[in-house]
Amino acid sequence: MSVPVKNTLLFLVVFGLIAATGVTSSWNVALGIVNMGLISAIMALGVNMQWGYAGLFNVGVMGFVALGGLGSVIVAMPPVGEAWAAGGLRVLLGLALGVASIAAAVLAWTRMAPGRARAAALIAILVVGFIIFRRVFDGGVAEVEAINPASTGYLGGLGLPVLFSWPVGGLLAAGAAWFVGKTALGLRSDYLAIATLGIAEIIIAVLKNEDWLSRGVKNVIGIPRPVPYEIDLQNSPAFVDRMTAWGFDPVTASSITVKLAYSGLFLAVLLALLWLAQAALASPWGRMMRAIRDNEVAAEAMGKDVTRRHLQVFILGSAICGIAGAMMTTLDGQLTPGTYQPLRFTFLIWVMVIVGGSGNNFGAILGGFLIWYLWVQAEPFGQILVGAITSGMPEGSWLKAHLLDSAAHMRLLTMGVILLLVLRFSPRGLIPER
Amino acid sequence: MDLLNALVALANFVIIPALSYGSQLALGALGVTLIYGILRFSNFAHGDTMAFGTMMTILVTWKLQDMGVSLGPLPTALLALPLGIAGTALLLIGTDSAVYRFYRRQKAAPVILVIVSMGVMFVMNGIVRFIIGVDDQVFADGARFVVSARGFREMTGLSEGLVLRTSTVITVATAIVTVAALFWFLNRTRTGKSMRAFSDNEDLALLSGIDPERVVRVTWILVAALATIAGVLYGLDKSFKPFTYFQLLLPIFASAIVGGLGSPVGAIAGGFVIAFSEVTVTYAFKKVLGYALPDGLEPSGLVQLLSTDYKFAVSFAILIIVLLFKPTGLFRGKSV
Numbered sequence: 001m002s003v004p005v006k007n008t009l010l011f012l013v014v015f016g017l018i019a020a021t022g023v024t025s026s027w028n029v030a031l032g033i034v035n036m037g038l039i040s041a042i043m044a045l046g047v048n049m050q051w052g053y054a055g056l057f058n059v060g061v062m063g064f065v066a067l068g069g070l071g072s073v074i075v076a077m078p079p080v081g082e083a084w085a086a087g088g089l090r091v092l093l094g095l096a097l098g099v100a101s102i103a104a105a106v107l108a109w110t111r112m113a114p115g116r117a118r119a120a121a122l123i124a125i126l127v128v129g130f131i132i133f134r135r136v137f138d139g140g141v142a143e144v145e146a147i148n149p150a151s152t153g154y155l156g157g158l159g160l161p162v163l164f165s166w167p168v169g170g171l172l173a174a175g176a177a178w179f180v181g182k183t184a185l186g187l188r189s190d191y192l193a194i195a196t197l198g199i200a201e202i203i204i205a206v207l208k209n210e211d212w213l214s215r216g217v218k219n220v221i222g223i224p225r226p227v228p229y230e231i232d233l234q235n236s237p238a239f240v241d242r243m244t245a246w247g248f249d250p251v252t253a254s255s256i257t258v259k260l261a262y263s264g265l266f267l268a269v270l271l272a273l274l275w276l277a278q279a280a281l282a283s284p285w286g287r288m289m290r291a292i293r294d295n296e297v298a299a300e301a302m303g304k305d306v307t308r309r310h311l312q313v314f315i316l317g318s319a320i321c322g323i324a325g326a327m328m329t330t331l332d333g334q335l336t337p338g339t340y341q342p343l344r345f346t347f348l349i350w351v352m353v354i355v356g357g358s359g360n361n362f363g364a365i366l367g368g369f370l371i372w373y374l375w376v377q378a379e380p381f382g383q384i385l386v387g388a389i390t391s392g393m394p395e396g397s398w399l400k401a402h403l404l405d406s407a408a409h410m411r412l413l414t415m416g417v418i419l420l421l422v423l424r425f426s427p428r429g430l431i432p433e434r
Numbered sequence: 435m436d437l438l439n440a441l442v443a444l445a446n447f448v449i450i451p452a453l454s455y456g457s458q459l460a461l462g463a464l465g466v467t468l469i470y471g472i473l474r475f476s477n478f479a480h481g482d483t484m485a486f487g488t489m490m491t492i493l494v495t496w497k498l499q500d501m502g503v504s505l506g507p508l509p510t511a512l513l514a515l516p517l518g519i520a521g522t523a524l525l526l527i528g529t530d531s532a533v534y535r536f537y538r539r540q541k542a543a544p545v546i547l548v549i550v551s552m553g554v555m556f557v558m559n560g561i562v563r564f565i566i567g568v569d570d571q572v573f574a575d576g577a578r579f580v581v582s583a584r585g586f587r588e589m590t591g592l593s594e595g596l597v598l599r600t601s602t603v604i605t606v607a608t609a610i611v612t613v614a615a616l617f618w619f620l621n622r623t624r625t626g627k628s629m630r631a632f633s634d635n636e637d638l639a640l641l642s643g644i645d646p647e648r649v650v651r652v653t654w655i656l657v658a659a660l661a662t663i664a665g666v667l668y669g670l671d672k673s674f675k676p677f678t679y680f681q682l683l684l685p686i687f688a689s690a691i692v693g694g695l696g697s698p699v700g701a702i703a704g705g706f707v708i709a710f711s712e713v714t715v716t717y718a719f720k721k722v723l724g725y726a727l728p729d730g731l732e733p734s735g736l737v738q739l740l741s742t743d744y745k746f747a748v749s750f751a752i753l754i755i756v757l758l759f760k761p762t763g764l765f766r767g768k769s770v
Contacts (some may be wrong), residue, residue: 039508117505183757184754189548197687198688239742343680406565413561416553416554420554427546
């Protein structure tokens with residue numbers, strides 16, 4: 001069997017599995033899997049750029065995804081005028097002062113001659129800067145958060161169409177990636193992993209606690225949509241007439257139409273990114289990246305700036321994760337910082353890349369769909385399996401109740417076992433790099 | 435102005451908590467650093483190893499409590515600890531022969547081993563959740579306080595109370611004993627010396643007839659002991675929740691890197707650096723300054739540098755500073 005035929009078959013099998021869900025349970029569920037599968041595929045594409053092209057180990061995917069989600073709040077939510085009037089400018093001024101004092105500290109460090117004077121100046125600038133920053137910033141935050149805390153209590157966004165938030169989410173993620181990459185790249189490979197692990201936790205902590213920015217754990221709900229609402233479709237006579245004429249139930253048809261509209265948007269983004277990624281991989285830049293990955297010393301000897309190229313690809317991959325994060329928040333219509341879990345948003349994406357085939361963009365996409373499908377289905381399958389195992393046990397036994405309760409945790413175990421098996425027996429994944 | 439009360443408040447809210455948290459981090463970081471030194475990879479499953487060890491200990495503790503066994507004022511968990519360690523050691527040795535050994539034989543790149551450890555982390559996390567669930571488990575029993583706030587006030591006549599919890603005393607005492615035993619083992623016994631030789635130069639160690647598989651096995655047993663002790667002490671001090679243990683990974687790695695990956699002394703120093711910075715930065719100094727400053731100068735705000743929700747930011751910031759200015763760590767660990 002030739003390679004393209006095999007790959008097409010693999011994709012057909014995965015879509016067949018999803019379609020089977022559509023037939024056996026409902027098309028709504030199946031389309032839900034497809035939509036999240038598309039988003040997962042984009043995240044996997046981003047991680048694959050970092051790992052597959054360059055061999056960079058990023059375990060902070062969750063943070064970049066969450067920053068993308070913040071992007072859609074900042075872009076799409078309507079601004080809260082009262083909050084801006086109360087303390088918005090003060091908050092911004094505080095942040096600007098904070099950035100300015102860090103910039104001054106960096107300037108002092110680079111411009112002054114090494115010695116006691118430099119250290120003293122650095123500490124003085126940072127301490128004074130911090131005190132001024134807190135003085136200005138804390139007051140502004142209190143003023144903003146006091147405005148109607150039950151429904152707003154934050155600054156809101158720019159009120160622009162939500163589609164703009166996708167590139168903005170990418171830019172936010174790229175900024176964070178620049179900061180992490182600048183410090184941790186060029187050192188041991190493990191250091192990047194630990195630094196990204198840290199930045200992800202911090203981004204989530206910021207989203208959870210800075211109520212003026214994203215309402216924290218109170219969640220931002222009702223982010224505007226790029227597609228029509230189900231209820232509007234159901235109220236539109238033209239839509240109801242057409243669907244009844246085609247023999248569909250208008251209520252079901254409306255939610256399927258909305259999901260299909262999302263799928264169309266996501267597919268367009270995925271195809272565009274895939275095209276860009278493939279073109280990059282085939283270009284001299286892509287060859288250079290693989291050369292660096294395969295032998296850093298040789299590439300450096302040939303005059304390639306390894307650290308700079310690593311920084312570049314790290315920022316690009318993180319930006320793609322940010323775009324996917326903004327898309328996911330758009331799909332959910334809400335930003336819920338409490339739901340970001342590293343096992344779900346960082347490590348699951350890694351399973352997708354490794355299982356699909358690291359270094360191959362099609363592999364990453366296949367992995368995205370397949371692993372998302374398994375992640376969704378592992379729970380019902382686990383329930384059935386545990387149900388079968390425990391059916392022989394006496395009713396009301398302690399072990400039976402415990403096993404039934406724990407079936408939900410089968411997912412992590414399944415994912416871990418899949419990852420270990422693939423790494424051991426097929427380390428190049430389902431669609432290996434050519 | 436009342437310096438004595440200020441000192442007591444400082445000891446009560448900063449020094450004592452940081453001392454016990456630092457001991458827990460130091461034990462965790464020692465495990466990470468040992469794996470790094472001998473097996474040469476960063477073990478992402480370490481937090482979940484700690485969770486597994488603690489879970490084993492909790493299960494044994496429950497059994498003992500059912501049987502009516504207790505240590506009087508000391509928590510029963512101390513009695514269960516050896517069994518917990520044994521269970522964890524079996525799991526780790528089993529994991530090594532099922533998973534890691536294959537990659538070691540292949541001489542796979544360290545980053546591959548890191549990814550493999552991520553898979554192991556998933557599995558261990560799943561096992562722990564499967565057996566004990568995701569909820570908080572409190573398993574501390576025995577006397578709660580060595581010195582209670584009221585007792586201290588009556589004893590000294592100061593207005594500020596000093597609390598010394600049993601778990602704090604046990605944490606610090608156990609950590610000292612464990613570290614002393616570990617250093618004795620590494621520096622004085624034949625096996626310990628062969629481990630250090632293996633860590634310094636693998637090829638030379640092989641040439642001098644050191645059995646690598648034996649070294650690896652002993653390492654995993656030591657790691658099991660360190661991780662279980664660290665996890666149980668943390669659980670006695672706070673409470674046991676699997677997700678918190680996963681999150682401990684960041685401060686533990688930060689400690690190991692600050693001290694210098696691969697250096698046991700560094701891991702201990704790093705643990706205390708991280709713990710003291712974390713507690714100092716997130717503590718509201720209003721009370722201490724209220725006592726320490728002359729009348730009329732008391733601060734009006736909380737004087738808290740960062741809210742406690744940002745405690746991870748502290749480990750991260752220290753990590754970044756070390757990476758920027760001294761990537762090998764304080765005690766010059768293995769290569770950069």
